[in-house]
Amino acid sequence: MYYAYYExxxxxxxxxAALDSYVLSNEYSxxxxxxxxxxxxxxxxxxxxxxxxQKEIQDREAExxxxxxxxxxxxAVSFIALTLAIMVIIxxxxxxxxxxxxNRMLRKxxxxxxDFYTNITHELRTPLTVILGYGKQLEKxxxxxxxxxxxxxxxxxxxxxxxxxxxxxxxDISKLRSKAAKPEWRRGNIVPYxxxxxxxFSNPARQKFITLTxxxxxxxxxxxxxxxxxxxxxxxxxxxxxxxxPEHGNVAVSLSEEKNxxxxxVADTGIGISPEDQPHIFESFYQGANNSGTIGxxxxxxxxxxxxxxxxxxxxxxxxxxxxxxxxxxxxxxHGDGKWRYFDMDMETDLGxxxxxxxxxxxxxxxxxxxxxxxxxxxxxxxxxxNADISRYIGSELKKSYTLRYACNGKExxxxxxxxxxxxxxxxxxxxxxxxxxxxxxxxxxxxxxxIPLIFITARSSQEDKVKGIQAGGDAYLTKPFxxxxxxxxxxxxxxxxxxxxKKFSEAATEGEEDASDKLSDKDRHFLHHLIDVVYSTMAxxxxxxxxxxxxxxxxxxxLNRKLQAVTGETTSAYILRIRLNRxxxxxxxxxxFKIGDIASKCGFEDFAYFCRVFKQTYDVTPSQYRxxxxx
Numbered sequence: 001m002y003y004a005y006y007e008x009x010x011x012x013x014x015x016x017a018a019l020d021s022y023v024l025s026n027e028y029s030x031x032x033x034x035x036x037x038x039x040x041x042x043x044x045x046x047x048x049x050x051x052x053x054q055k056e057i058q059d060r061e062a063e064x065x066x067x068x069x070x071x072x073x074x075x076a077v078s079f080i081a082l083t084l085a086i087m088v089i090i091x092x093x094x095x096x097x098x099x100x101x102x103n104r105m106l107r108k109x110x111x112x113x114x115d116f117y118t119n120i121t122h123e124l125r126t127p128l129t130v131i132l133g134y135g136k137q138l139e140k141x142x143x144x145x146x147x148x149x150x151x152x153x154x155x156x157x158x159x160x161x162x163x164x165x166x167x168x169x170x171x172d173i174s175k176l177r178s179k180a181a182k183p184e185w186r187r188g189n190i191v192p193y194x195x196x197x198x199x200x201f202s203n204p205a206r207q208k209f210i211t212l213t214x215x216x217x218x219x220x221x222x223x224x225x226x227x228x229x230x231x232x233x234x235x236x237x238x239x240x241x242x243x244x245x246p247e248h249g250n251v252a253v254s255l256s257e258e259k260n261x262x263x264x265x266v267a268d269t270g271i272g273i274s275p276e277d278q279p280h281i282f283e284s285f286y287q288g289a290n291n292s293g294t295i296g297x298x299x300x301x302x303x304x305x306x307x308x309x310x311x312x313x314x315x316x317x318x319x320x321x322x323x324x325x326x327x328x329x330x331x332x333x334x335h336g337d338g339k340w341r342y343f344d345m346d347m348e349t350d351l352g353x354x355x356x357x358x359x360x361x362x363x364x365x366x367x368x369x370x371x372x373x374x375x376x377x378x379x380x381x382x383x384x385x386x387n388a389d390i391s392r393y394i395g396s397e398l399k400k401s402y403t404l405r406y407a408c409n410g411k412e413x414x415x416x417x418x419x420x421x422x423x424x425x426x427x428x429x430x431x432x433x434x435x436x437x438x439x440x441x442x443x444x445x446x447x448x449x450x451x452i453p454l455i456f457i458t459a460r461s462s463q464e465d466k467v468k469g470i471q472a473g474g475d476a477y478l479t480k481p482f483x484x485x486x487x488x489x490x491x492x493x494x495x496x497x498x499x500x501x502x503k504k505f506s507e508a509a510t511e512g513e514e515d516a517s518d519k520l521s522d523k524d525r526h527f528l529h530h531l532i533d534v535v536y537s538t539m540a541x542x543x544x545x546x547x548x549x550x551x552x553x554x555x556x557x558x559x560l561n562r563k564l565q566a567v568t569g570e571t572t573s574a575y576i577l578r579i580r581l582n583r584x585x586x587x588x589x590x591x592x593x594f595k596i597g598d599i600a601s602k603c604g605f606e607d608f609a610y611f612c613r614v615f616k617q618t619y620d621v622t623p624s625q626y627r628x629x630x631x632x
Contacts, residue, residue, distance in 0.1 A: 003021070003022070003025035005017070005018075005021035005024075005025075006018050006019075006021035006022040006025055008021075009021055124163065124166075124459075125459035125461075125479075125480040125481060126159075126387055126390060126459060126480060127159030127160070127162045127163050127389075128159075128163075128480070128481045129390060129393065129480040129481040129482065130155055130156065130159045130387075130389045130390060130393050131156050131159050131160060132481045133393045133397075133481065133484060134152040134155055134156050134393065135156065136484065137152065137396070137484075138152055155389050155392065155393070158389065159389060169299050169300070169303050183226040183228075183229060183310060183311075184226060184227075184228070185224055185225070185226055185335060186224070186225065186226070186227055186341055186342065186343035187222065187223070187224050187225075187341075187342055187343060188222065188223075188225075188342055188343025189220050189221060189222055189343075190221050190222075190223050190225060190230070190255070190262065191216045191218070191219055191220060191221055191255060193227070193230070193343070194214065194216070194234065194253070194255055194264070195214055195216075197231055197234045197235065197238075198212065198214040198234070198238065198253050199214075200235075201235075201238050201239070201242060204239075204242055205242055205251065208242065208245070208246075208247050208249075209247045209248045210242055210245055210247070210248070210249050210250065210251055211249075211250045211251070212238075212242070212251045212252075212253075213250075213251070213252050213253065214252075214253045214254075214255075215252065215253070215254045215255075216254070216255040216256070217254070217255065217256035217257065218255075218256065218257050221255070221257045221262055221333075222333070223262060223331070223332075223333040223334070224332075224333065224334050224335040225311060225331065225335075225343075226310070226311060227343060229307040229310060229311055230311075232303065232304070232307055233264075233304050233307050233308060233329060234253075234264070234266075236300045236301065236303065236304045237266040237304065237327050237329075238251065238253065238266055239300075240300060240301070241266050241267075241268035241270065241325070241327075242268075244268065244270035244271050244325075245268045245269055245270035245271075245324075246270065246271075249268065249269040249270060249324075250268065250269045251266070251267070251268045251269075252265075252266075252267045252268075253265070253266050253267075254267075257333070258330075260332060260333055260334075261313075261330055261331055261332045261333055262330070262331050262333065263328060263329070263330055264328070264329040264330075264331070265326060265327070265328050265329075266326070266327045267324065267325070267326040267327075268324045268325055268326075269323070269324040270324050270325060271321070271322065272319045272320050272321040272322055272323055272324055272325055273317065273319040273321070273325055274321055278317060278319060281301050281317065282301050282302055282304070282305035282315070283302060308329055308331070311331055311332075311335065312331070312332055312335060313329060313330050313331035313332065314329075314330050315327065315328065315329050315330075316328050368388070368391055368392050368395050368404070368406050369392065369395030369396055369398075369399040369404055370395075370399070370403070370404055371395065371398060371399040371400075371401075371402050371403045371404035372399070372400070372401065372402060372403050373403070374403045375403075376565075378401075378402060378403050379401075379402050379403070379422075379423035379424065379495050380402065380403045380404075380405060380420060380421075380422040380423050380424075381398055381402040381403070381404055381405070381422060381423065381424050381425075381426060381491065382404075382405045382406070382407065382413065382416060382417060382420070382422040382424070382425045382426070383395060383404060383405070383406050383407070383426050383427075384406075384407045384408075384409070384410065384412075384413030384425060384426065384427040384428065384431070384436065384439065385406070385407075385408070385426075385427070385428045385431075385457075386408050386409055386428060386431045386432060387428070388408075390428070390457075390480075391406050391408075394426060394457070394487070397484045397487060397488060398487075398488070398491065401492075402491070405420060405422060408431075409431045409432050409433035409434060410427070410431050410433060410434030410435055410436055410438055410439035411433040411434040411439075412433070413425070413427060413434075413439050414434065414439045414442050414443060417443055417449050417452065418446070418448060418449060418559065420562075421448075421449070421452070421558070421559055421562030421563060421566070422452060423452070423495060423498070423566065424452065424453050424454070424455070424491060424494055424495060425443070425452055425453070425454045425455070426454075426455045426457060426487075426491075427439060427440065427454060427455070427456060427457070428456075428457055428458055429456055429458040429460055429465070429469065430458065430459070430460070436456060436458070437468060437469065437472040438472075440454050440456075440469075440472040440473045440474055441472050441473060443473070444472070444473035444523075447523075447526070447527055447530070448555055448559055448563060449563075450523045450524075450527075451498075451523065451524055451527070451563065451566050451567055452566070453475040453476075453494040453495075453497075453498065454473065454474050454475055454476075455474070455475060455476045455477075455478060455487075455490055455491070455494070456469045456474045456476070456477045456478065457478045457479075457480060457482060457487075458477075458478075458479065458480060459479070459480045460479075461479040475494055476490045476494065478490070498566065499569075501524075501567075502566075502567070502568060502569035503569070524567045527563070527567065528567065528568075530553070531549070531553065531564075531575075532579055534549055534552045534553055535549060535576055535579045535580070536579075536583070537552075538552065538604075539580060539583070539602070539603060539604045546560070546561075546572045546573055546576065549572070549576060550572070557572070560572050577614065578618075580603045580604050580605070581603070581614065581615060581618050581619075583602075583603050584599050584600065584603040584605075584611070584615065584623070585615075585619065585626065587599045587602070587603070588623060588626050588627050596623045596624060596627065599623070600623075611623070
């Protein structure tokens with residue numbers, strides 16, 4: 001604009017105005033140029049800053065991208081490492097669990113093997129004890145009468161048959177599993193054969209007051225079967241049913257034809273089988289936890305299962321604890337196309353071979369040796385043993401010197417001990433109802449029976465078993481088969497030691513010690529202290545008569561008398577009288593204490609003359625003379 005003024009004033013020859021306009025035009029032109037340069041500079045600066053920021057942003061983005069990639073790699077590596085760690089942990093846990101499972105299985109197998117060897121040892125040692133014991137008596141010529149020799153031979157033969165039966169069962173299992181057995185198949189009517197087999201168990205069932213019945217659905221069932229196999233199956237099932245059924249129970253055998261086979265059932269009202277044991281009862285040598293102390297080898301049901309399978313059948317069991325069990329055997333009516341020989345029961349049946357343990361299970365009807373007539377001078381020995389022949393053998397060894405009593409299990413033994421208070425107990429360990437260890441602990445924990453010495457006689461021969469027997473309170477431990485001389489020596493030694501304690505007590509008592517408790521064991525000392533406290537508490541009221549003292553001791557008169565005689569050698573009335581006289585003597589020691597008549601009343605003597613008489617008999621002076629001697 002000022003440049004236009006410059007040209008305009010130049011044409012007008014107004015050079016002054018033109019110069020001013022020209023100067024202003026240049027000034028404004030410089031200002032615009034400077035402004036443009038400034039703008040360009042600012043723009044360049046801005047662009048530079050922008051480029052720098054862009055670069056920083058790119059660098060940051062690159063850095064963030066790198067960090068993100070690094071983090072992703074770290075996360076990926078961490079995830080992979082964590083996954084691997086988890087997999088390793090899972091694998092280790094799996095391996096640990098598998099190892100534990102294997103260890104449990106190994107422990108279980110070891111326990112089963114140990115139990116089997118323990119039980120098979122028991123099954124072998126028990127008959128060997130009888131065989132060797134009676135054999136030694138025969139060798140020594142202890143039997144002078146013909147009937148005694150015949151009885152010994154019968155017991156030896158019976159126990160030998162038990163051993164043979166056990167060996168045969170083991171061989172049968174081995175043959176069946178190796179396919180070496182060659183069964184002799186027959187065809188015939190199975191019903192009368194089953195009836196005959198069931199009838200062979202009438203006596204064992206009658207001894208336990210068990211009702212044994214057989215109820216076939218049909219009277220004629222023609223089938224193919226192996227008589228020997230079928231007999232062993234039924235014998236084992238019926239024997240187990242009787243064995244595990246308590247007295248006055250029921251065992252029912254039923255037989256019926258179903259479609260193309262038969263169904264044999266053996267039901268009982270016994271102790272039952274726990275759900276944990278039921279899947280394993282047909283396994284070899286398996287011993288369930290619910291055996292109530294009954295000893296077995298664990299091969300009977302395994303043999304039954306193998307025999308059933310050999311006849312192409314199957315066996316199952318249903319059982320409830322405390323209610324009973326039902327074993328069901330299903331067998332086909334025909335076996336192949338073979339032309340089997342017809343079964344003749346009269347020609348081919350042999351009932352001589354019994355089932356597991358039949359020879360030795362319950363106490364037979366034959367009387368056991370009673371020993372000497374019971375009196376105060378003859379010690380009473382209680383034999384607790386579930387095997388009748390072992391009881392009979394022990395009795396035959398001890399009958400010349402002792403009065404003998406018997407019990408067939410720990411529960412009966414503990415009850416009989418409390419009732420008759422024997423001088424010594426001889427007990428097996430492995431018994432039904434209650435084993436010997438539990439019975440021993442029960443007797444030793446009772447104030448009534450803890451003084452009675454106990455000898456264990458058992459087939460358990462390991463050091464651990466001996467320690468358990470000693471820990472339970474046993475005084476001696478004999479392993480079957482045992483020496484009769486060792487048994488007699490142990491019995492005599494334990495009874496002599498008790499007699500020696502009584503003698504020491506008696507001597508100490510006569511020297512003025514009231515209870516002479518320092519001569520006795522802790523349990524006997526505690527018993528006498530308790531008795532003395534009871535006598536003192538009842539002395540002034542009732543004169544401490546035996547009935548009231550026994551009642552306060554929670555014992556019967558007989559139990560208290562037997563216990564006191566075993567510990568001190570004195571009767572209850574004599575011991576109580578001595579306590580009362582000792583108290584009277586102590587009161588007489590102080591002349592300022594009471595008058596003699598009052599002392600007699602305080603010590604439970606209602607009759608003063610009787611008090612003076614028994615005092616003089618005991619101390620050789622009258623009460624008045626004793627007091628004068630004290631004051632002199």
